[in-house]
Amino acid sequence: MPEVEMAAVEAAQEQSGATRTPNAAGRYFVRFTREQRYLHAVLFTTFLGLAATGLPMRFSESFWARKFAAGVGGFGAILFFHKFCALVLTIAFLIHVKDLFVRAFMDHEKGVFWGPTSMVANWKDVKDLLGHMRWFLGLGPRPQFERYAYWEKFDYWAVFWGMVIIGFSGYAMWFAPFFAHFLPGWALNAVLVIHSEEGLLAILFIFSIHFVNTHLRPDSFPIDMVVFTGVESEEEFKLKRPMEYARMKAEGKLEKRLGIAPPLWLTNFSRVVGFLAVFIGLTLLVLTLSAYFS
Amino acid sequence: MATAEMKWNRDQGSGIGRTKGSTIRGLKRIPLPVAAVLVLALVPMQARAQDCLTCHSDASMTDASGHSIAVDGQKFSASVHGSLGCNACHADIKGYPHPDKIAPVDCSTCHADQAAQLQGSVHADSKEHPCTSCHGNAHEIFPKTDVRSAVYPLNVPKTCGNCHSNGGMAGKHGLPSVYPNYIDSIHGFALSKEGLLVAANCQSCHGSHHILSHNNPQSATYKTNIPKTCGICHAKIDADYEQGVHGKEIAKGDLSAPVCTDCHTAHAILQPTEAVFRMQSTPICGNCHKDRFSTYRDTFHSQLGSLGGYVETARCWDCHGAHDVRPAGDPESPINKANLVTTCGRCHAGANLSFVQYQPHANARDRKLNPGLYFVRLFMNLLLISVLTFFVIHTILWLIRSRYNQLKAKGANGGKHA
Structure with a gap:
């Protein structure tokens, strides 16, 4: 994503300040910061590359592996790109870990490790699950989700621990003689075994x-744009995270979360990138399953 | 062109030389004065070649059945038989005019040794394999050291290839087409591109007149004889091979052990450092060493290696040696414990004693042999299966429920946020 244009959007968001005006299509609220969106962008592009x-x-x-390898210059090229x-x-x-550390211990930000805005699982997540x-079975009402729902927390920790496990085992293979010391x-x-199984789990x-x-x-069909644009409509906010919406309103912080509607270029750009990522991912999924079951 | 020529040769040349052959062979044993008389006697015969050419130099001359019976006098006189008169081979022609039908020429009159060798060989049938099928036009035969000869080393593959290639005579007998394999091989390349006279051509391995089937224990290409046959040129490799387990088994007469051609193939021999060769050879070892191949395939070496490319991973012989494969207990084996750091260190700079504990043939499915690995794999598999099973059910239920709600809220139309 071009840095300059993104910065312009951010600046526009800053300028509108507390008196952000609702646009024609209704109000938009910020869900992800620029850093979080960039992190997700780096994460999914490198993840697609790694996969x-x-x-x-x-x-x-498998039939496609050698063709793909030959196409990009043999396994030497594949391994190089994988390591990159x-x-x-x-x-x-x-x-990301440094940011967490700074937010929690340097800036003494509350709610990093506990509370409704934390990624750490709590009792409500169990009840929500x-x-x-x-609700799936029609036996009760739909749970009122907070900022991060239980499956989102699972996604986060799966990726977090996946990176630790896959990363460690990957570096152990890359620098095997060094790791052999201990x-x-x-x-x-x-x-x-760990690297390939955990990688396969992550991919699937x-x-x-x-x-x-x-x-x-x-x-959200066909794509949830919030991780690309950073904002979502009020309607979507209320529907997907009613408890967070209610809490923000009760605390009087809702207005502070107001953002601007994503500009057309950003929406289009996000759509192209998002669909491309989903398309590549689904293609890889089909190839994986075809290889796994053949 | 070549095929047409061959056909002509077969038809025309089924017999060459009748009386003359015995005269020449006799010369070696006859005392000098008598020989001198005989040589003088040849002079009028020489003159007779010119007489024959009066008619037969007409390039368009054919016999009753349409086969050319023309002779190029210049080429004939330059050929190895150029000093002989026509009736040295066409012995039944006594004068002019001669009968329409003449006897086939019999080369064995002079070349009895070769004829005898040929008799026991795969090419014994003289109808299918007249001398001219290899030596070329009967009137234009040159010594094998002459570049014009069909059996000059650089010409041998093409000569044999007339039959032993796609659509050749050999196909009729269900024999494989070997010429294309050979000509693209390292030997064929050295011969055809570099013109190396020492590069192995067909007859270097198969012999010339006494070619035997590879099923015949006397054949140079019989399995147990192959190391020695290749060893004629590759002496050091043959010596190494005989020291290894495979060589020793072959020496004992165990035909299941591999010889040179099992790994390198017989005709399509590649430079062993070539990626194609490295790719195709690992499964060859695996033909016999099934369990070792199976466990090798679980490793990073194999996973990467089977993709091919510019960088190489370890294949069987990189660790075990290629020609003198020895058991791990042998102190000279590269996989002997004492040599592992060196062997692994050839690729893995900084390999140490702990590093070489790595098992290139570990079996994660074998609890007794590799308990640690077994449980790691078990845990990873259970994790993968349980996470996916739970979430697949969870997500499918969610999808159904969401869609149901959406349709209920917005009518049959659905809608963005139900």
């Missing part, structure tokens, strides 16, 4: 569960 280069290695004897994406993602991950399942011999065998999960839960379900 596209990791799958041919995992299923190297891994490095970029590692840096993004470390920046059970309630949601009851890992037993059989661990060098195990890291490949993201390209099926995350895609459907977040983007393809009827409430």
